[in-house]
Amino acid sequence: MLDYESVMKLALERGFYFPSCEVYADAQAGFWEYGPSGVSLKNKFLELWRRELIRRDGMLEIDGSQIMSKSVFEASGHLGNFADPIIKCMKCNATFRADRTIAELTQIEIPESADLEEFDNAISENNIKCPKCKGDFEKTKNFNMMFKVGIGPEDEEAYLRPETCQSIFVDFPRLYKTMRGKLPLGIAQVGKSFRNEIAPRQSLLRLREFYQAEIEVFCNPSKLSEMEKFSEIQDVTIRIQTDADPVSMTCKEAVETGIVPNKFVAYYLGILTEFYEKTGIDISKSRFRKLGDKEKAFYAEVAFDFEVETTIGWLELVACNYRSDYDLSNHEKKSKQKFEIMDGDDKVLPHVFEISMGIDRSLYTILEHSLEDDKEHERLVLGLKPYLAPMHIGILSLVKKDGLKEKADEIYVEIKRKCDAFLDHSGAIGRRYRRLDEIGAPFAVTVDHQTLEDETVTIRNRDSMEQNRIKISELDSIVISSIAYP
């Protein structure tokens, strides 16, 4: 496992990701783009996500719009009430959260949703000065992390979504009716979200425009312990941290000891662990961290962050929040539409358990956990699971002449629509193998002189560097079975 800088270098050199608009001086911070290798990895990661979570659990997937109306965020609480009150020092320009600074210096607790005047009054009454330079503060302002956009010629107010899940809540009544929904019902979405971070940093780890894969499981709150599927994962080991160090336990034990509140939540922590295990992330370096009341998002009743240890510390990859009926009841009130549904004989407003995954951070972590410096063979190897590799196979001619190039071309044309194949004729063969190792291609096929005699090629394994001679006619089935999803 190598460090952040090594992953960054690989990303820039091999087309995984790089800064957006980099040829222009006015490029903004916090925007990065995926190159060909990055897109390929991302697509395969998402296919695995669909297999391991969406299809496994019979969820529905939607694709909502990124720009959403003001009402959505009034109802969700992202606008108005939940903007952060901030104060800025007139002397040194340092910015602070008004509520927290006042509480720290005077013990006076003002809720963050209070009128801005209340903060200003508290500041002047208690003679609060900048903790850094003792300067005076400007008036309290609201800072909202959402990007506002103007729609149409009248610039009507709308917002880029700060999380993908609001579409799922808003669409729930229609989806439940038309898709013949039954609780518990998972609805999922992959897409971009936008947050106006004050200080974006560390490339993919804190972006202003980022990918989320979110799942909202709608459930009947009175049936959280009736989870038949629980038996599928009851013996899966998860790592949970409540206060001290993370502890490994089975999902069953987690429920029995009350560390996880019910079978319903434990089931999803279990399948999420199984999913991440298949991405190649080292699960022994992971934990579900139970969040305290102060850390939880405003909508969460119970929250576990799935975090993974990397060379730059623990990274939050997934937020698992029990959002209760917070979202549906607020949308019901605001829209005056019905969100209640029938579950058997019960009329219920479903509760929601959310599995909100950060895709970019997950991809970074997969890269970091997969990248090895193989000093013995003087090579960098990206030891990705074969089904996640940006390129599955390299087709190489040992030398260009004697018809070997043409033979390799033939094999490439035959296979390129069946998997991600890469054709390479130029340079020393060892160099070409190493190039493939760096983007994690699990196989390299080499056409040599014997190929022309008996229609066989050698196939090289990325990890062992061993080569076997196989018939060209067997190539398809060998490769395709090796790169299949588990």
Next chain:
RNA sequence: GCGGAGUUAGUUUAGUCUGGUAUGACGUCAGCUUCCCAAGCUGAAGGCCGCGGGUUCAAAUCCCGCACUCCGCACCA
């Protein structure tokens, strides 16, 4: 947003103090050679030296502003 350190080719880097438009390595491309693990030889392409302004006969180099990257603080609903 605050403080600090940086920014030179795809990557990495010399040169900045002491002004005269840039060095090496790796990588890339073409050819030769070799013919299964980054070998060698020859050649080539690739630089608004982060951006803008100032000083100067002359700026990668000195000065100012800005942007970006990294680290720490704050923030992350």
